[in-house]
Amino acid sequence: MIELHNVTKTYANGTKGLNNINLKFKQGEFIAVVGLSGAGKSTLLRSINRLHDISDGEILINGKSITKAHGKSLRMIRRDIGMIFQSFNLVKRSSVLRNVLAGRVGYHSTMRTILGRFPKEDTELAFGALERVNIAEKAYSRADQLSGGQQQRVAIARVLAQEAKIILADEPVASLDPLTTKQVMDDLKRINQDLGITTIVNLHFIDLAREYATRIVGLRAGEVVFDGPVSEATDERFAEIYGRPILADELLDKQAVQEQRGEVLV
Numbered sequence: 212m213i214e215l216h217n218v219t220k221t222y223a224n225g226t227k228g229l230n231n232i233n234l235k236f237k238q239g240e241f242i243a244v245v246g247l248s249g250a251g252k253s254t255l256l257r258s259i260n261r262l263h264d265i266s267d268g269e270i271l272i273n274g275k276s277i278t279k280a281h282g283k284s285l286r287m288i289r290r291d292i293g294m295i296f297q298s299f300n301l302v303k304r305s306s307v308l309r310n311v312l313a314g315r316v317g318y319h320s321t322m323r324t325i326l327g328r329f330p331k332e333d334t335e336l337a338f339g340a341l342e343r344v345n346i347a348e349k350a351y352s353r354a355d356q357l358s359g360g361q362q363q364r365v366a367i368a369r370v371l372a373q374e375a376k377i378i379l380a381d382e383p384v385a386s387l388d389p390l391t392t393k394q395v396m397d398d399l400k401r402i403n404q405d406l407g408i409t410t411i412v413n414l415h416f417i418d419l420a421r422e423y424a425t426r427i428v429g430l431r432a433g434e435v436v437f438d439g440p441v442s443e444a445t446d447e448r449f450a451e452i453y454g455r456p457i458l459a460d461e462l463l464d465k466q467a468v469q470e471q472r473g474e475v476l477v
């Protein structure tokens with residue numbers, strides 16, 4: 212369970228990234244967070260694993276306050292939370308396997324991980340993770356020799372090797388083409404269903420959010436303006452929330468169709 216109680220994040224320049232947010236996410240949920248650019252989606256995800264310190268309120272992860280934790284207890288809470296980024300965040304010149312093993316650093320001493328001495332069980336875990344996202348054959352390739360979709364799968368495998376109980380994915384498909392986007396979203400969904408990992412994904416495309424999530428949270432100007440099941444997250448409802456109709460570039464399928472036809476997006 213992830214609980215946000217009256218969470219506000221004010222940046223140093225006075226901008227309110229989040230304004231008095233209250234949310235609860237149950238174990239195993241697949242949540243899509245949607246909203247226009249600047250709505251606070253990244254701030255929300257980065258606050259949950261405390262990449263950002265919040266200014267007010269409290270965030271609890273399985274009953275433990277990540278807001279108040281420090282030292283070893285903070286590291287222990289963070290070990291259960293895996294992060295996936297738009298830009299993959301791999302060590303490009305390292306092998307795929309080494310990148311996936313990086314998910315194990317929270318379990319060992321710094322010296323051991325610097326020397327790259329991971330136990331045999333970790334290597335087995337890493338291969339299992341790569342198999343789950345269907346790229347075990349790439350284990351010894353250099354990360355930067357892989358396509359964007361494959362690199363994002365390595366990032367997913369790294370989170371699996373971490374044995375994370377929560378996955379936070381910040382626009383994980385924003386750098387990918389529509390076909391690869393669906394493959395990566397399929398991986399995230401399968402992992403969510405097979406392993407019961409709570410998954411929170413920031414998405415730009417509303418139709419993609421509807422296709423994969425079970426619950427949608429809509430943000431506007433740092434506030435929750437929608438929180439409900441996919442069935443209620445209609446284009447009409449979002450048009451109301453955004454104060455204007457949904458644009459083609461907010462729908463993946465429409466965008467793909469228009470791109471194929473060589474049409475200009477409106």
Ligand SMILES: Nc1ncnc2c1ncn2[C@@H]1O[C@H](COP(=O)(O)OP(=O)(O)OP(=O)(O)O)[C@@H](O)[C@H]1O
Binds near residue numbers: 222223
């Ligand atoms: N480091 C920062 N300093 C000051 N303001 C920031 C900082 N990071 C984000 N903001 C502001 O906080 C608000 C929320 O930003 P955030 O990046 O969370 O939005 P977002 O919904 O993820 O948007 P995008 O899809 O463009 O990434 C915006 O007004 C943004 O300009």
